[in-house]
Amino acid sequence: MSGGKDVADWWRTEIIDMEPGRIHLRGRPVQDLIGTTGFAPMIWLMVTGQTIEGPRADLFEAALVAAVDHGPQAPSIAAARMAATCGVGLQSAMATGLNMLGDVHGGAGEQAVMLYDAALAAGPGDAALGDALDRWRADHGRYLPGFGHRFHKPVDPRAPRLLALVDAAVEAGAVAGAHARIARAIEAHLAAERGAPVPMNIDGATAVIYAELGCPAPLARGFFGLSRSVGILAHSWEQMQQGGRNKGPTPPHYRWTYDGD
Structure with a gap:
């Protein structure tokens, strides 16, 4: 027994x-x-x-706050708002939005931590960094997660503030600062490579924080999802208050392109 x-x-x-x-x-x-x-x-x-606690807790909370929302054009938010007009409950609308988070929308923070770790493992110096970025691109494609933003140009307003908080935590001895340094080195490398600034974005900056706090890369994605769930909840609830029935991604007078015969 x-x-x-x-x-x-x-x-x-x-x-x-x-x-x-x-x-x-x-x-x-x-x-x-x-x-x-x-x-x-x-x-x-x-x-x-x-x-x-202390500066480390402040950094963690800042990263969570920074990524709560990015407007109805963000796929996770848009999906939640559409679901909210379909007769489902609030939690179902939230689940719809959260299920949109994947490798492309929601995964860049995890990938940025992996990129920083790979660059740090390559050793010091511009040549070692260039080699590490070349290897990353060979394995993952040309895009470097955590840098540049298709909407926020020239600068994602969240990133400088987050990095300033990291700098303060380094000064206080709460974190080492190695990931912040390598992230800035990548940023400088990209600017030299392209002949124009390619600033760090929210994913790159929050990845710095999570890496400085010792989080394994997958937790950066998990914490992003937890943070974004706040915006998903807010937008789902707002849409329910606004009403609407079966709202699609565009107003009904817009039509799709038909490519068939």
Whole structure:
């Protein structure tokens, strides 16, 4: 007889321990966390099992705040708003938007962390950096994640502020600054290569923060999705208040191009 142990061991977790009248999250009574722990530090505790405070917590929260929304033209937001006019509930509209986040829309932060790590592993110097970028492009294509923006020109307004916060955290000794330095070196390399600035964008800047905080690359994507879910919720709710029925991506008097015979 297993005594039910085979069932208990079916799911294994270090995140939550619970019985009637008791909830411990990462070993801490939930009642001790309520009212004493901010939402961003709580996210960090739940995901990593570690506490975060001071300039490091400020950096993490800044990255979450910076990526909450990018308007109805963002596929995740547009999809959520369209779903909200189709008779689904608020959570279904949110899920529709979140499910739009993938390698292209939502994945650049993860890819930027990978790029920074590859560039750092190549060693110091412009030649080593150039070789690392060449290898990246050979494997992933010419686009370098985290740099340039098709809408925000010449500068994504979020990136300089985030990098300034990273610089302050480096000054305070809270993070090392290696990823910030390599990101700026890539930015300079791209400017020299193209003969024009190619500034870091929101994905590149938040990737710097997540990398400086020691996050594995996939967590950069996960935290982006968590951040963007705030905008998805806001837009879904707004659309529900505005009303509308079965709204498509364009007003109905616009038609698609038919390429058939």
